Amino acid sequence: MSRPAAPRRQRADATLNRARIVAAARTLFAERGSAVQLPEIARVAGVGIGTVYRHFPTHADLIEAAAEQRFAEIEDFARNECVLHAEPGQALARYLNHVGEVLTADRGLSAAIEAARESTGSEPRGETRARLETVIAELIERDRAAGALRDDCTVADVYLLVGAISATIGNRSGDWRRLLGIMLDGLYPRGTTSTAP
Amino acid sequence: MSRPAAPRRQRADATLNRARIVAAARTLFAERGSAVQLPEIARVAGVGIGTVYRHFPTHADLIEAAAEQRFAEIEDFARNECVLHAEPGQALARYLNHVGEVLTADRGLSAAIEAARESTGSEPRGETRARLETVIAELIERDRAAGALRDDCTVADVYLLVGAISATIGNRSGDWRRLLGIMLDGLYPRGTTSTAP
DNA sequence: ACCTGAACACCGTTCAAGT
DNA sequence: ACCTGAACACCGTTCAAGT
Numbered sequence: 001m002s003r004p005a006a007p008r009r010q011r012a013d014a015t016l017n018r019a020r021i022v023a024a025a026r027t028l029f030a031e032r033g034s035a036v037q038l039p040e041i042a043r044v045a046g047v048g049i050g051t052v053y054r055h056f057p058t059h060a061d062l063i064e065a066a067a068e069q070r071f072a073e074i075e076d077f078a079r080n081e082c083v084l085h086a087e088p089g090q091a092l093a094r095y096l097n098h099v100g101e102v103l104t105a106d107r108g109l110s111a112a113i114e115a116a117r118e119s120t121g122s123e124p125r126g127e128t129r130a131r132l133e134t135v136i137a138e139l140i141e142r143d144r145a146a147g148a149l150r151d152d153c154t155v156a157d158v159y160l161l162v163g164a165i166s167a168t169i170g171n172r173s174g175d176w177r178r179l180l181g182i183m184l185d186g187l188y189p190r191g192t193t194s195t196a197p
Numbered sequence: 198m199s200r201p202a203a204p205r206r207q208r209a210d211a212t213l214n215r216a217r218i219v220a221a222a223r224t225l226f227a228e229r230g231s232a233v234q235l236p237e238i239a240r241v242a243g244v245g246i247g248t249v250y251r252h253f254p255t256h257a258d259l260i261e262a263a264a265e266q267r268f269a270e271i272e273d274f275a276r277n278e279c280v281l282h283a284e285p286g287q288a289l290a291r292y293l294n295h296v297g298e299v300l301t302a303d304r305g306l307s308a309a310i311e312a313a314r315e316s317t318g319s320e321p322r323g324e325t326r327a328r329l330e331t332v333i334a335e336l337i338e339r340d341r342a343a344g345a346l347r348d349d350c351t352v353a354d355v356y357l358l359v360g361a362i363s364a365t366i367g368n369r370s371g372d373w374r375r376l377l378g379i380m381l382d383g384l385y386p387r388g389t390t391s392t393a394p
Numbered sequence: 395a396c397c398t399g400a401a402c403a404c405c406g407t408t409c410a411a412g413t
Numbered sequence: 414a415c416c417t418g419a420a421c422a423c424c425g426t427t428c429a430a431g432t
Contacts, residue, residue: 011414037405048417053407114368150382157379160371167364171311174357182354185347186383208395234424245398250426 018055020045025066029108034063060115067112071128074102078135089148091139092158093184099162100176103169110166117163148188157187215252217242222263226305231260257312264309268325271299275332286345288336289355290381296359297373300366307363314360345385354384 010018024045028036038059042049056062077098086094103109116129136155143149161183168176207215221242225233235256239246253259274295283291300306313326333352340346358380365373 014415017416038407039405049406050408050417051415054415059406117368117371156371157375160365160376161379163365163368163371164361164376167368168357168360171314171360171364174314174353174360178354179357179361182358182383183379184383185386186379186381189382211396214397235426236424246425247398247427248396251396256425 014055017045017047017051021047021052021055021062022065025062026069026108029063029066029111030106033107034111038062063108063112063115067109068128070102070106070109070112071132074099075128075132075135078132078139082139083135083142089143089146089188091142092136092149092153093143093188095136095139096158096161096165096180096184100165100169100180103166104176107170110170113162113166117159143188148190150187150189153187211252214242214244214248218244218249218252218259219262222259223266223305226260226263226308227303230304231308235259260305260309260312264306265325267299267303267306267309268329271296272325272329272332275329275336279336280332280339286340286343286385288339289333289346289350290340290385292333292336293355293358293362293377293381297362297366297377300363301373304367307367310359310363314356340385345387347384347386350384 021041024041025036028041028044038052039049041062042052045052052062056065078095081098082091082095103113116126133155136158140149140153140155140158144151144153161180164183165176165180168174168179218238221238222233225238225241235249236246238259239249242249249259253262275292278295279288279292300310313323330352333355337346337350337352337355341348341350358377361380362373362377365371365376
């Protein structure tokens with residue numbers, strides 16, 4: 001799945017172990033947030049603790065790897081649902097709504113998003129992230145062209161809003177849909193935003 | 198300062214120690230966030246670790262105690278600056294702006310705010326918090342009466358927005374003023390919001 | 395009543411030994 | 414080249430002994 005043709009050849013068991021670790025991390029993070037103990041992940045994955053550290057030197061690396069597939073899924077949704085099937089001028093609104101739903105379902109994703117914001121600019125890596133950024137820019141362009149979205153909206157703004165939604169979902173209590181509603185009213189001057197399901 | 202007339206009499210050294218601990222926690226939390234180690238706080242306060250635990254059984258208790266004065270200061274600002282001297286219809290906007298500035302200056306306050314949201318409803322304690330809530334309701338009432346604020350804005354909304362600002366400030370990178378600007382545009386339909394200093 | 399800090403428990407991380 | 418898990422370091426928390 002991930003890394004179809006890795007630049008450096010790995011031993012077969014190494015690739016397998018890596019996949020097992022990521023799989024275990026994904027389910028555990030999703031269920032109980034990114035604070036799960038590494039020993040537990042190792043146990044579920046069926047490998048030694050040292051192996052986890054060999055593949056993912058820092059905790060953030062593992063979180064990122066576990067989140068990568070979700071990012072890809074989100075990008076997919078953006079390309080298909082938002083760009084193609086969303087009501088005119090409502091592509092970004094639909095996107096933000098979807099991100100909120102994914103964040104609700106996967107408790108570990110918030111940490112990945114926050115971590116991603118910290119490393120912005122320092123390292124150019126993250127091909128998935130780069131592609132996602134392109135789609136977001138496209139959504140903005142479309143809604144702006146439709147005359148619905150405010151003129152000064154940038155990709156950075158979208159990250160800002162996603163971060164806010166993410167934090168609200170993380171801290172329990174406080175419904176993120178209401179927050180998104182207010183923010184969308186700020187983004188779309190015309191007031192045509194209907195978030196109602 | 199805090200607890201002018203405590204219900205239960207304490208021994209003199211106990212009260213003194215408590216004050217020392219809170220003072221140490223306040224400066225350390227403000228400088229380096231709420232993740233400072235308890236042993237360090239105890240050392241700076243000049244007391245044993247056990248004493249810290251005696252006064253503040255859980256970490257959240259200490260955070261709350263350290264933040265209480267800030268909450269009182271914020272309430273003061275709301276009563277004086279916002280209610281009295283703010284431009285008509287801009288009381289809440291001024292309030293949110295100020296909260297953001299305080300949060301920027303005191304890195305430990307975010308944790309207190311998040312903790313406060315979690316305990317909402319469970320325990321009625323927090324006289325300071327109750328008074329703050331009253332003022333916020335007043336700010337909302339005023340701006341709404343001036344026809345500037347949207348009709349459905351509640352106190353819970355304000356907590357929601359403060360939480361979002363708090364989280365944005367916490368995760369570095371990503372300017373909270375921009376976020377607040379968008380949210381304010383969502384709150385004030387007329388578009389008269391000038392956050393510019 | 396209250397303070398103290400050594401002692402305990404726990405978790406993250408490393409690294410020598412093994413395959 | 415990679416895996417393993419015992420060993421180390423660290424930090425939060427408790428509690429028996431002291432005042």
